[in-house]
Amino acid sequence: MTPSDRKPEEPVERSGPLRHQHSEELKASLPSGNSTSNLNAGAQVPASRVDRLLLQRLRKSQSTTVLYGEPAELAERLREDATAGGLYPPVDGIGDQRLIVVANRLPVSAYKDSDGGWQLQISAGGLVSALMGVENINSKWIGWPGVYIESGPERDALTRAMEDEGYAPVYMDENTCDLHYNGFCNSVLWQLFHYVPLNIDSKLSETRTLQFQWQAHQLANKQFADVILKHYRPGDIVWVQDYHLMLLPAILKEKHPRMKVGFFLHTPFPSSEIYRTLPVREELLRAVLKADLIGFHTYDYARHFVSACTRILGLEGTPAGVEDNGSVTRVAAFPIGIDPDRFTSALEAPEVRANVAQLLNRYAGRKVMLGVDRLDMIKGIPQKLLAFEKFLEENPDWRDKVLLVQIAVPSRTDVPEYQRLRSMVHEIVGRINGKYGTLTHVPIYHLDRQLSFHELVALYAITDVALVTSLRDGMNLVSYEYVACQRDNAGVLILSEFAGAAQSLGAGAILVNPWNINDLALAIEYALTMSDKERRERHRQNYMHVTIHTAQTWADTFISELNDTHVEAEIRTKNIPPALDFEAAVQAYNESKRRLLVLGYNATLTTAVEAPRQPKKHFDQIQAMTRVNSAAYSCLVSLSKDPNVDIVIFSGSEKERIEEVFHDLPVWLAAENGAFIREPGSSEWKVLFEISSGEWKDSVQLVFEYFCERTPRSFVEERGTSLVWNYKYADVEFGRIQARDLLQHLLTGPISNAPVDIIRGARSIEVRPVGVSKGSSMAKLLQYMSTVHSMANIDFAFVAGHFLGRDEDAFTLFEGEKVAPVKEESKSSPWQESSLYFGEENPNQFLDKIGNLSIRTSSSRNSGLGVSPATMSPRQSIETESLPLQLPPKHLFTCTVGRSFASQARYCLHGSNEIAFLLYHLCISSGIKPEGLSSPPPLTDTYHETYDI
Numbered sequence: 001m002t003p004s005d006r007k008p009e010e011p012v013e014r015s016g017p018l019r020h021q022h023s024e025e026l027k028a029s030l031p032s033g034n035s036t037s038n039l040n041a042g043a044q045v046p047a048s049r050v051d052r053l054l055l056q057r058l059r060k061s062q063s064t065t066v067l068y069g070e071p072a073e074l075a076e077r078l079r080e081d082a083t084a085g086g087l088y089p090p091v092d093g094i095g096d097q098r099l100i101v102v103a104n105r106l107p108v109s110a111y112k113d114s115d116g117g118w119q120l121q122i123s124a125g126g127l128v129s130a131l132m133g134v135e136n137i138n139s140k141w142i143g144w145p146g147v148y149i150e151s152g153p154e155r156d157a158l159t160r161a162m163e164d165e166g167y168a169p170v171y172m173d174e175n176t177c178d179l180h181y182n183g184f185c186n187s188v189l190w191q192l193f194h195y196v197p198l199n200i201d202s203k204l205s206e207t208r209t210l211q212f213q214w215q216a217h218q219l220a221n222k223q224f225a226d227v228i229l230k231h232y233r234p235g236d237i238v239w240v241q242d243y244h245l246m247l248l249p250a251i252l253k254e255k256h257p258r259m260k261v262g263f264f265l266h267t268p269f270p271s272s273e274i275y276r277t278l279p280v281r282e283e284l285l286r287a288v289l290k291a292d293l294i295g296f297h298t299y300d301y302a303r304h305f306v307s308a309c310t311r312i313l314g315l316e317g318t319p320a321g322v323e324d325n326g327s328v329t330r331v332a333a334f335p336i337g338i339d340p341d342r343f344t345s346a347l348e349a350p351e352v353r354a355n356v357a358q359l360l361n362r363y364a365g366r367k368v369m370l371g372v373d374r375l376d377m378i379k380g381i382p383q384k385l386l387a388f389e390k391f392l393e394e395n396p397d398w399r400d401k402v403l404l405v406q407i408a409v410p411s412r413t414d415v416p417e418y419q420r421l422r423s424m425v426h427e428i429v430g431r432i433n434g435k436y437g438t439l440t441h442v443p444i445y446h447l448d449r450q451l452s453f454h455e456l457v458a459l460y461a462i463t464d465v466a467l468v469t470s471l472r473d474g475m476n477l478v479s480y481e482y483v484a485c486q487r488d489n490a491g492v493l494i495l496s497e498f499a500g501a502a503q504s505l506g507a508g509a510i511l512v513n514p515w516n517i518n519d520l521a522l523a524i525e526y527a528l529t530m531s532d533k534e535r536r537e538r539h540r541q542n543y544m545h546v547t548i549h550t551a552q553t554w555a556d557t558f559i560s561e562l563n564d565t566h567v568e569a570e571i572r573t574k575n576i577p578p579a580l581d582f583e584a585a586v587q588a589y590n591e592s593k594r595r596l597l598v599l600g601y602n603a604t605l606t607t608a609v610e611a612p613r614q615p616k617k618h619f620d621q622i623q624a625m626t627r628v629n630s631a632a633y634s635c636l637v638s639l640s641k642d643p644n645v646d647i648v649i650f651s652g653s654e655k656e657r658i659e660e661v662f663h664d665l666p667v668w669l670a671a672e673n674g675a676f677i678r679e680p681g682s683s684e685w686k687v688l689f690e691i692s693s694g695e696w697k698d699s700v701q702l703v704f705e706y707f708c709e710r711t712p713r714s715f716v717e718e719r720g721t722s723l724v725w726n727y728k729y730a731d732v733e734f735g736r737i738q739a740r741d742l743l744q745h746l747l748t749g750p751i752s753n754a755p756v757d758i759i760r761g762a763r764s765i766e767v768r769p770v771g772v773s774k775g776s777s778m779a780k781l782l783q784y785m786s787t788v789h790s791m792a793n794i795d796f797a798f799v800a801g802h803f804l805g806r807d808e809d810a811f812t813l814f815e816g817e818k819v820a821p822v823k824e825e826s827k828s829s830p831w832q833e834s835s836l837y838f839g840e841e842n843p844n845q846f847l848d849k850i851g852n853l854s855i856r857t858s859s860s861r862n863s864g865l866g867v868s869p870a871t872m873s874p875r876q877s878i879e880t881e882s883l884p885l886q887l888p889p890k891h892l893f894t895c896t897v898g899r900s901f902a903s904q905a906r907y908c909l910h911g912s913n914e915i916a917f918l919l920y921h922l923c924i925s926s927g928i929k930p931e932g933l934s935s936p937p938p939l940t941d942t943y944h945e946t947y948d949i
Helices: 023-029 049-063 072-084 126-132 153-164 174-193 204-231 248-255 281-288 299-313 340-346 350-362 381-394 416-436 453-462 478-485 517-528 532-548 551-572 582-591 619-625 630-639 655-662 697-710 732-748 774-788 809-814 829-833 845-850 912-925
Strands: 098-105 108-112 118-122 138-144 167-169 237-241 260-264 293-296 316-318 321-324 327-333 367-374 402-409 444-447 465-468 492-496 510-512 595-600 606-608 626-628 645-650 668-671 676-678 685-687 715-718 723-726 756-760 764-769 796-801 853-855 891-897 907-909
Touching: 098 204, 108 153, 118 153, 138 204, 153 167, 167 204, 174 204, 204 248, 237 248, 237 551, 248 260, 248 281, 260 551, 281 299, 293 299, 293 551, 299 316, 299 321, 299 327, 299 732, 316 732, 327 551, 340 453, 340 478, 350 453, 367 381, 367 453, 367 478, 381 402, 381 416, 381 517, 402 416, 402 453, 416 444, 453 478, 465 478, 465 517, 478 492, 478 532, 492 517, 492 532, 510 517, 582 796, 582 891, 582 912, 606 912, 626 630, 630 645, 630 912, 645 774, 655 668, 655 676, 668 774, 697 715, 697 723, 697 732, 732 756, 732 764, 774 809, 796 809, 809 891, 891 912, 907 912
Parallel strands: 098 138, 098 237, 138 167, 237 260, 260 293, 293 327, 367 402, 367 465, 402 444, 465 492, 492 510, 595 645, 595 796, 645 668, 796 891, 891 907
Antiparallel strands: 108 118, 316 321, 321 327, 606 626, 668 676, 676 685, 715 723, 723 764, 756 764, 756 853
């Protein structure tokens, strides 16, 4: 029996650091690892994907020649050719790495011998053979040993016995194991992943059971993580197997962010419409997304996973995987295989030969059909039997010339549903045998037991037609095993299109829908009457696939891809600013005399209060629930009383919203990207620079409203200087398509002759006057502020915000760089540089290429009507020599907030809580105690870390 057909109870389930008065307080509250790790500056890393793929190929050549069939000297020559020109660093073999395989069950069974000592017996399975067969790499298995042993000498003895063989046991108490494994894993996840709906609870106590199962599942994953962290060494590869341990990647990455973690799911992954019924859907997705590489058996499963992340979490799906604010998790298909040599070698064993001869003699003159399945609802055994019955009914001549051998391995015999299934199967078998059987022959041989390996190989060898009628299956390796054993006979394979193997063996198998009994019966007839030439051609294609795409190839490919993915992640994060050194910032603030604080609003000072799993609300409701971080606001109130501190709140939001939040705060306010400003202590808003008359607004408004009607849950924000179409609460994929269509409407219609820019946000499109950016507006604001009081002696500047790429000139401005006007482009240029489809590129690339456009005609007016001393239009460049302060200041800290992308800022912060944390210590260093705060605010948001079902 193949591991993919094992019952859930079996060991192998799937084949598979201030120098001032409060320094100690600050040091104590600083987060660990407060820096971003980059690549070694001296390391040479291939920059292009082609180079890295070649490097990956070298790795594969060192570990195995199965993929390419290349001799060792050719692999060595490839290494010499690649390293001779200095293009690559010397390639260390993967033998320098250690692979930690984490599965729910260890691949061994433990038992006591006659002397009372612990003995281990390796369990057969594709996963075991695949990973144990990978050469040039050390491996260590971590998992539950399958026995319950209390702490003491017995457990210590078993642990020593296992560690001597390279295994590390994870001990769980019986209750935790039952709730985790039999409860949450098999009764919830396994069923849902196989498209079996969750149970409908009729009592409140039944809903509480799910809570206990989820808590046990979390505890079990934590216990696994503790053992892994105990054995982990830097450089190890951790490969997590299957749905039992989906929480592990997040736990491991929290402790070791640079740990190489791969995850592979051996079951199907359902459609997002099925998966979204799971009460803890977000928790599982976010946890598994912490892995570097997520593997599935087929492309369909990978596609369903990406779709679930997109539709449930609102993340960006790309051809490479899932993107979350600059962090990319690679998602790919890695079809597992078997060890075909094990089966072909077994065919030569005397025991198998004897069994083959006996079976051929017993079944002489009849065609043999075979089904090998675990007795489970998803295996489609009743459908198979009914189709065979219909075949016999419609083809009486075949009744004494064909027989069906059905091996149904018992599974979960204590579960009522499985007991009813067994009774149903027995009833169908009895009816068919009673109707079409004779005194010397029955059409169905049914066995409720598991065959030995040699018995199974012999049965595979003499079978003419194999029937795999799974209603839903991750891969189902019975089909692979059958093909491997049919080297000489060239039998026919009837394969369900709902089995993962159908995407691998579909070219040579007869694909069927097991729910269509008529077509399944016809497929049986076609298989039995197929010509020898067609049989052998179909078998040749299947046999080629099985012998090339082996289990070892699967494991080696996944490990090599994980290494490559980790290198790509290091390259991608190389230009991401390091985390802000809070101690250095506070020390610089304490040493300075005049300070300037420039803070963005959205995602910088605001924090969300809506729990992620709350039902989606209308935009107005959600907007009302997004509030200013209370700790940050208290600190701003205290800092604003310091006459040596200038505070600027700089936002793209409308002035009414900013006024509502900060109306009683004596700070500088800049709304709509600096178009409107308000002085401290004043209630009057002033226009900072000339803006266009806005004749274009009416026509753009019509387009936006039209797309609001076409795109449910999208909305329009009307600001004083701009219009924004926002689709962040719409379906992500549909919203992206509509955004592309909207851009086409704008470019070919209402703004074709208007002096405006089109700005594409994460999930919004903004049309605003040409040349408006935070950098140019900030320069004018600084000039205006100098008319109120001198700014020449500013020696400390802290600038932080969650800005778009085109607005990061607000950072470079303070570095002393010239703020240039936005580049003008003809309205036709975007179409010359881009198209609607970019093949393997991110589907959003089209929007990236045409989303930030400056379209200006001769009608654009450049007369200066602004209030700043140096009147100019936003399109004019600003020389930093004209600004009222020395740039860069003596102490400068620019921070991008909440964006894991390459940035022009010097540092990064993760959110409003880190802003509040820094502001608190700035207050303390100035001798000011923020009102309402007796201790530093927490560094992380906690509203989404724990949940109740």
